[in-house]
Amino acid sequence: MIKKFEDFNYYELLRISYNASSFEVRQAYKHMLAIYEENSLATYSLFTEDERKLILSKIEDAFMILIDDEKRKAYDNDLVNAGEAPDNLLTAREKKKAIPIYQTSKARANNNSLARIKKKIREKEAGDLTATMLRGDQISGKDLKNVRESLGIELEEIFQVTKISPTALAAIEKDDVANLPPKIYLISFLKAYAEALQLDPRQIVEGYIKNIS
Amino acid sequence: MRRIYSIGGGKGGSGKSFIAASLGILLAKHGKRVVLVDLDLGASNLHTLLGMQIPEKGLDSYVDKTASHLGDVALTTTVPNLYLISSTRCSLEIANLFYAQKLKIISAIKTLPFDYILLDLGPGTNFNTLDFFLIAREGFFVTTPEPTAIENTFIFMKSVYLRKLKLSLKEANLWHTYQEEIAKLSRGAFKSPLDLINILIARDPEKGRVFEELLSNLEFRLILNKFRGQVNENLGEQLVEVCNRHLYPSFSFLGNVSYDNRVYESVLARNIFINKYPYTKTVSNLQNMVRNLTGEQQESLRVKVQQ
Ligand SMILES: Nc1ncnc2c1ncn2[C@@H]1O[C@H](COP(=O)(O)OP(=O)(O)O)[C@@H](O)[C@H]1O
Ligand SMILES: [Mg+2]
Numbered sequence A: 001m002i003k004k005f006e007d008f009n010y011y012e013l014l015r016i017s018y019n020a021s022s023f024e025v026r027q028a029y030k031h032m033l034a035i036y037e038e039n040s041l042a043t044y045s046l047f048t049e050d051e052r053k054l055i056l057s058k059i060e061d062a063f064m065i066l067i068d069d070e071k072r073k074a075y076d077n078d079l080v081n082a083g084e085a086p087d088n089l090l091t092a093r094e095k096k097k098a099i100p101i102y103q104t105s106k107a108r109a110n111n112n113s114l115a116r117i118k119k120k121i122r123e124k125e126a127g128d129l130t131a132t133m134l135r136g137d138q139i140s141g142k143d144l145k146n147v148r149e150s151l152g153i154e155l156e157e158i159f160q161v162t163k164i165s166p167t168a169l170a171a172i173e174k175d176d177v178a179n180l181p182p183k184i185y186l187i188s189f190l191k192a193y194a195e196a197l198q199l200d201p202r203q204i205v206e207g208y209i210k211n212i213s
Numbered sequence B: 001m002r003r004i005y006s007i008g009g010g011k012g013g014s015g016k017s018f019i020a021a022s023l024g025i026l027l028a029k030h031g032k033r034v035v036l037v038d039l040d041l042g043a044s045n046l047h048t049l050l051g052m053q054i055p056e057k058g059l060d061s062y063v064d065k066t067a068s069h070l071g072d073v074a075l076t077t078t079v080p081n082l083y084l085i086s087s088t089r090c091s092l093e094i095a096n097l098f099y100a101q102k103l104k105i106i107s108a109i110k111t112l113p114f115d116y117i118l119l120d121l122g123p124g125t126n127f128n129t130l131d132f133f134l135i136a137r138e139g140f141f142v143t144t145p146e147p148t149a150i151e152n153t154f155i156f157m158k159s160v161y162l163r164k165l166k167l168s169l170k171e172a173n174l175w176h177t178y179q180e181e182i183a184k185l186s187r188g189a190f191k192s193p194l195d196l197i198n199i200l201i202a203r204d205p206e207k208g209r210v211f212e213e214l215l216s217n218l219e220f221r222l223i224l225n226k227f228r229g230q231v232n233e234n235l236g237e238q239l240v241e242v243c244n245r246h247l248y249p250s251f252s253f254l255g256n257v258s259y260d261n262r263v264y265e266s267v268l269a270r271n272i273f274i275n276k277y278p279y280t281k282t283v284s285n286l287q288n289m290v291r292n293l294t295g296e297q298q299e300s301l302r303v304k305v306q307q
Helices: A010-014 A022-036 A049-066 A069-081 A089-096 A105-124 A126-133 A141-150 A155-162 A166-173 A183-196 A201-212 B016-029 B059-063 B092-096 B099-110 B127-133 B147-171 B175-187 B193-203 B205-216 B235-246 B261-268 B281-294 B296-306
Strands: B003-008 B034-039 B082-085 B116-121 B138-143 B219-227 B251-258
Touching (some): A010 A049, A022 A049, A126 A141, A155 A166, B016 B219, B016 B281, B127 B147, B147 B235
Parallel strands (some): B003 B116
């Protein structure tokens, strides 16, 4: 079946393969901007202003996710889980990559925050705490925030580990539906959030989605 | 094998007739037997581009049964192997052909005894134009880089898909089932033929797929005519990409044809531009297209790869 433009995933939107390099992502992004930018002759008469804005913001999102290693991995994971992409996608790209000789400072920072969070959770004996706070089948952003704060973990630390932007994290904690990312990212963000706090990702995703829908 | 190409595009003056005539001439020079059919009923002018006076017979002689085969009204031209079926004498009334006459013409064109049959269409999106365009599985859209020409070409493309779908549904006796829904969608200037297909698939996946297949069978090429230096050289490829993503994935880019003042001058003097100015950019663009169409380019590429 032929896919509609509206249903394109980020790879299809930028017309690149699943194992495109970051160079290719950048080129494709520029190429697509040239086609869809406001004064482009190729799409001049095809879209309303709003449609064009929507497409451009989707292209922007696609670029921001695919150019960022961590975010791209999470996104790939979602594509695989949704059955949209072949499940050898993740390993296929890994293989292409050279094995790093030393960890980058970013990765180290990431590990440090993760270790710090883990330590905090251990000290608080968080298991019981979260069990009482996250009862019921609906979980609000406020519940998540309460759990995080009672563990003494800063939003910034979650950002360090998950690389989800603080604004997106804040939107999640505020149940700010208007500013939440599209569902497919939301799910991956929630998973990452849950994992950072050593919560059950499935419970969190299901509970959160149920609560906002 | 017989190949039929239709040459259309929304806007008048974009160069459909010039391109049709030029491709016809070049194909004939490649040793193919070619017939140009002027289907711009009421405003035909292919003969002028071929340097001919107003022909004494044409499509009308077949319609009024003076000639029993459409092939009999094909005129020789000054180019060996190139023939013309003119419609100059089709009066304005015939622009509103009777349905039965139209069908008769369509089926006669499909069986014309030539290697290449090129159909030169008029502007606009009326049913006759669309039905003639759809005689061919392979359609060429000619546009210039002007925003209005591009806009009209998009509209024409959409109309072609809508018409094709409607005719196919009628043929399958399914039109009445979907008529209302499709009419509703097309009144709101539907975004993409896929919207139409999705209606069918939603109702009956199996049949929907058949129609999806039918539309996929069409093969469209875009030609960017009157190309000038200051135009973005990627425009053609960009347009094709946009068509493939937002209309239907059946488009490829055949190339740019450079603007040349002398085209106008030669039309005026009833000279054949290709013959008079064979070493211009414009002619070399057209030659590349013909090589591409006849598969010669692939041939030479293959040779290169093997070496
Ligand atoms: N590549 C070109 N360079 C310059 N003039 C052109 C070119 N192609 C077409 N023309 C001019 O544009 C005019 C319209 O062309 P025509 O083929 O009659 O358009 P259509 O059939 O689409 O209405 C003609 O007068 C022709 O001289
Ligand atoms: Mg014409």
